[in-house]
Amino acid sequence: MGNDGLEAAPIKRKLYAENFEDSIGYEPFYYFDVTKAFPVWKEAIMNFYAARHSSVRFVRYYEALAMEHGNLIGTDYATTFTVDECFRRVVQEYL
Numbered sequence: 001m002g003n004d005g006l007e008a009a010p011i012k013r014k015l016y017a018e019n020f021e022d023s024i025g026y027e028p029f030y031y032f033d034v035t036k037a038f039p040v041w042k043e044a045i046m047n048f049y050a051a052r053h054s055s056v057r058f059v060r061y062y063e064a065l066a067m068e069h070g071n072l073i074g075t076d077y078a079t080t081f082t083v084d085e086c087f088r089r090v091v092q093e094y095l
Contacts (some may be wrong), residue, residue, distance in 0.1 A: 015081040020061055028080035029088060031073045038066060038077040 018026050034041070042059065045051045051059050069078035 013083060013087065015083060018065065018080050018082070020056065020058065027082055028069065029082040031069060031078050031080050033070070033073065033075040033077070034066065034079050035070065035076040038063075 015030070016026075018028065042063065045059055045062075066077040066079060069080050070076050072078070
């Protein structure tokens, strides 16, 4: 138990989110439909200074990326995560 009286979260795996700065070599492993949440994200991100004043068009970049990922899984918007290469094994009893 930590100093705050809360038990430690049971972390089972480490996931990496795709981002503009580290996109080279990123290979999506998990896809999540975020269509319902996307308008909330878009409104929230506009509160960040960099989203409105950067020479890089972050909001447009991430919106296009979410649309691309969504297209691949049949939704309007999706986000992806990846795992370390050594954990990219899926064991299933049946296909």
